[in-house]
Amino acid sequence: MSLLDVKIKKAGYKQNMEIIRDIEFSIRRSELVGMIGANGAGKSTTIKSILEQLAFVEGEIHREENSTYSYIPERPVFYDELTLWEHFEFVAAVENLHDSSLIYAKELLKKFHLLQHIHEFPNTFSKGMQQKGMTVLALFTKPDLLIIDEPFMGLDPASTILLLNMIEEERNKGTGILMCTHILDTAQRICDSFVIIEQGTMKAAGTLETVLEKCNATDGTLYSCLSLEGDTE
Ligand SMILES: Nc1ncnc2c1ncn2[C@@H]1O[C@H](COP(=O)(O)OP(=O)(O)OP(=O)(O)O)[C@@H](O)[C@H]1O
Numbered sequence: 001m002s003l004l005d006v007k008i009k010k011a012g013y014k015q016n017m018e019i020i021r022d023i024e025f026s027i028r029r030s031e032l033v034g035m036i037g038a039n040g041a042g043k044s045t046t047i048k049s050i051l052e053q054l055a056f057v058e059g060e061i062h063r064e065e066n067s068t069y070s071y072i073p074e075r076p077v078f079y080d081e082l083t084l085w086e087h088f089e090f091v092a093a094v095e096n097l098h099d100s101s102l103i104y105a106k107e108l109l110k111k112f113h114l115l116q117h118i119h120e121f122p123n124t125f126s127k128g129m130q131q132k133g134m135t136v137l138a139l140f141t142k143p144d145l146l147i148i149d150e151p152f153m154g155l156d157p158a159s160t161i162l163l164l165n166m167i168e169e170e171r172n173k174g175t176g177i178l179m180c181t182h183i184l185d186t187a188q189r190i191c192d193s194f195v196i197i198e199q200g201t202m203k204a205a206g207t208l209e210t211v212l213e214k215c216n217a218t219d220g221t222l223y224s225c226l227s228l229e230g231d232t233e
Contacts, residue, residue, distance in 0.1 A: 001064060002026040002027060002028050002062075002064065003027050003028060003029055003031075003063065003064045003067055003144055003145050003176040004026060004027040004050065004061075004062070004063050004064070004145055004176065004178070005026045005060070005061070005062040006023060006024060006025050006026070006046075006049075006050060006059075006061050007023075007024050007059045007060045007061070008020060008021070008022070008023040008024070008046070008049055008057060008058070008059040008061070009021065009022065009058040009059040010022075010056075010057075010058045010059070011045065011046075011049045011054050011056055011057040011058065011059070012045075012054065012055070012056045013045075013054060013055055013056070014055050014056060015055060015056050016056060017055075017056055018200070019042060019045045019200055020042040020045050020046055020049070020197075020200045020201065021200055021201050022201050022202060023042075023046055023195070023197070023201065023202045024202065024205070025193075025195045025202070025205045027145065027176040027177075027178055028176060029144070029174045029175070029176050030171050030172070030174050030175070030176065031171075031176050031177070031192050031193065032167065032171055032177045032179065032190060032191045032192050032193075033176075033177065033178050033179070033191060033192065033193050033194065033195060034179055034180075034181060034187040034188075034190075034191035034193070034194045034195070035047075035178060035179065035180045035181075035194075035195045035197060036180075036181070036182075036184065036187060036194055036195070036196050036197070036222060036225065036226070037196060037197035037198055037226070038198070038226055038227075041197040041198055041199060041200065042197050042199075042200040042201075043149075043180045043197050044074065044149060044180070045200075046195075046197065047071070047147055047149055047178070047180065049061065050147065050178075051071055051147070063145065064144065067144040067145060068141065068142075068143045068144050068145070069143050069144065069145040069146070069147060070137075070138035070139065070141055070143035070145075070146055070147070071138065071146075071147045071148075071149075072134050072135055072138045072146070072147070072148045072149065072151060073134065073149055074149040074150045074153070074180075076122070076127075076130035076131055076133065076134045077134075078121075078122040078123050078130070078133070080121070080123055082121070082122075083118065083119050083120060083121055083122075084109075084114065084117060084118045084119070084120060084121075084122045084125075084133055085118040085119060087122065087133075087137060088102060088105045088137065088140065089102070091137065091140075091141065092105075095141060097141060101140055101141065101142070102140075104140050104142070105136065105140035108136045108139055108140055109136055111162065111166075112132040112133075112135065112136055112159070112162060113132075114129065114132055114133060114136065117129065126154075127153075127154035128154045128155050128156055128159055130154075131151070131153065131154050131155060131159075132155075132159060132162075135151070135163065135166070139166070139170070143175065144174075144175060144176065145175065145176045145177075145178070146170060146175050146176070146177045146178070147177075147178045148177065148178070148179045148180070149180045150180055150181055150182070151163055151167075151179060151181065152181060152183050152186065164186075164190065167179075167190065168190075179191070184221070184222040184223055184226075185221075187222060188208060188221060188222045191208075192207070193205070193206055193207050193208075193210075194206070194207075194208065194211045194222065194225075196211055196214075196215070196225045196226075198226070198227065203215065203225065204225065208222070211225055212224065212225065
């Protein structure tokens with residue numbers, strides 16, 4: 001049984017608008033799935049359809065019963081009037097979380113070197129600090145499924161390693177992860193499987209071997225699966 005089964009026939013931002021079509025993949029527990037594709041290919045739109053944020057989706061999206069999910073958006077979003085810590089208190093109250101989750105939040109904040117900033121307003125943070133804040137906010141609820149859009153953007157090398165370790169720890173705990181990224185070398189190294197999106201549709205899905213075969217690039221890398229700009233026949 002999968003944590004998430006996606007079978008999108010077509011979807012878009014308003015009724016009958018077709019931005020993406022024929023996208024089918026699943027995510028199991030402990031599986032890290034990399035979603036790869038050029039700018040504007042339809043990756044974020046696919047994520048939005050999973051998050052039920054699109055006005056028009058034809059198809060089926062099933063999540064395992066009673067499973068929870070967290071989403072780390074490409075661009076961090078914080079409330080202007082709340083400090084970082086107040087964001088945690090707010091989420092804990094809204095989601096009715098146990099007190100232990102706030103203790104866990106502090107452990108994670110320490111790990112991500114944000115503990116000394118918890119009484120500051122995140123909108124005054126640097127891009128990387130905001131990204132780390134969003135990551136901890138997504139993790140402290142202990143989701144079954146984690147959806148991450150471009151997680152490495154703006155992170156310094158130490159924070160990148162921290163994030164990679166965190167992804168590995170989450171997988172070991174059984175969390176299923178969907179990660180959109182343009183950092184193909186890292187994706188190829190760490191993901192269990194891939195979904196390649198091109199011009200709004202799924203070009204290939206499966207293990208590295210499967211997608212490379214589908215892209216006629218058995219000796220290539222993930223780069224070979226993307227049609228490069230300026231390519232001629
Ligand atoms: N709110 C919107 N309303 C209408 N069209 C949109 C909207 N958001 C995105 N699109 C269009 O949907 C298409 C797919 O965009 P999407 O953001 O899913 O691409 P992406 O693969 O995530 O790209 P990137 O790598 O640049 O983040 C693009 O043509 C884009 O212009």
